[in-house]
Amino acid sequence: MFDIHNHLLPGVDDGVKNFDESIKFLETFKKNGITTVFFTPHLNHPSVKTNVAKIKENYEKIKIHCEEFGIKSFLGSEIYLTPDVKEFIPIKDYFLLVELPTDIYPVYLLDKLFDLQLEGYEIILAHVERYKWLEGNGLLVDRLKHMNVYFQVNLEALNGSNYFLKRDLVDFIATDFHGEKRSSIDFSLFRKYNDIIEKGKSILKL
Numbered sequence: 091m092f093d094i095h096n097h098l099l100p101g102v103d104d105g106v107k108n109f110d111e112s113i114k115f116l117e118t119f120k121k122n123g124i125t126t127v128f129f130t131p132h133l134n135h136p137s138v139k140t141n142v143a144k145i146k147e148n149y150e151k152i153k154i155h156c157e158e159f160g161i162k163s164f165l166g167s168e169i170y171l172t173p174d175v176k177e178f179i180p181i182k183d184y185f186l187l188v189e190l191p192t193d194i195y196p197v198y199l200l201d202k203l204f205d206l207q208l209e210g211y212e213i214i215l216a217h218v219e220r221y222k223w224l225e226g227n228g229l230l231v232d233r234l235k236h237m238n239v240y241f242q243v244n245l246e247a248l249n250g251s252n253y254f255l256k257r258d259l260v261d262f263i264a265t266d267f268h269g270e271k272r273s274s275i276d277f278s279l280f281r282k283y284n285d286i287i288e289k290g291k292s293i294l295k296l
Contacts, residue, residue, distance in 0.1 A: 091280045091287055092126035092296060093119065095168065095187060095216055095242055095264035099129040099152060102145045104138050105268045113155050115267070122277035126162045126296060130187050133167040134175045142177060168216055173198045180211060182294060187242070189216045195223040203239060214240040217266060218254055219247040226253060235259070240293065245279045262290045 097105020098119075100112040119127060129152070131145050132138045149165045156163040166181030170189045180186055186206060190196055203213050215234070218224060218241045224231065234241075240261040241254055254260050263286050265275050280287060290296075 091123045092128070092291070092294075093124050093265050093267075094128045094166075094181070094214070094262050094290065094294075095130050095244075096127065096267040097131060097168075097269070098127065098267060099131050099145065099148055099165075102148055103132040103135075103140050105131065107269070109152065109155075111269065112152055115269075116152075116156060116159055116161060120159045120161055122275075123280065124277070125160065126164075127156065128164045128166050128181055130166045130168045130181070132189075133169050133178055134172060135168075135170040135189070142179065145179065171196065171199070171202060173202055175202075181214075184211050185214055185294070186211045187214045187216050190221055192220045193222055200233065200237075203234075203237060207237070212238070212240070214242050214262060216242050217244045217247070218259075219243055219252060231259065245276060246273060248279050248283060260286055261293060262286065 097103055098112050098115055100106045100109045106112045106115065116127070129149055132140050153163050164182060165179055166187055167179040168187050168189050169175060169178045178186060190199065206213060241259050242262040242264055243252065243254055243260045244266045245263060248255060248263060263279065263283055267275060
């Protein structure tokens, strides 16, 4: 199993704060069957300051521990999408995990996603269940799907009433783990929704 969205990389954003914590959580991930971890710290977020050089430096350090645990790791980023965003770390060189405003539809969304696709990137929308302007907007959902945009849902949002899950629109599930201060992880949901895990593995060619 794999986790494509989390804030386990220590000391770089509003997630896990130090290496000891990160190592402890990575051990827990491995014990619960997560053998591949994509580190996705924030970039371009309006309220979370981050630095690409620091992110890459800390990843190289934590990568050693991942190898000791038998965890395969990749570095990416969770990009807060703005019209002029330029700095990001693609997942596996060409997937972009994109975060959007939760309350207001960003009018630049389709144009900016199209521009990024023209540059050769594939788009994954992070925690789609949070976007109030997207849920129930069938026309926009269809447009995004026709653009081959992938949808990621957080574990805690996986239930029978989830709009995207009920309509078979979910391509990835993930923890979005920020440390114990946020919430604990129900790892059983990875096994329960193994069909989505397999879909994601196929997309990422894992």
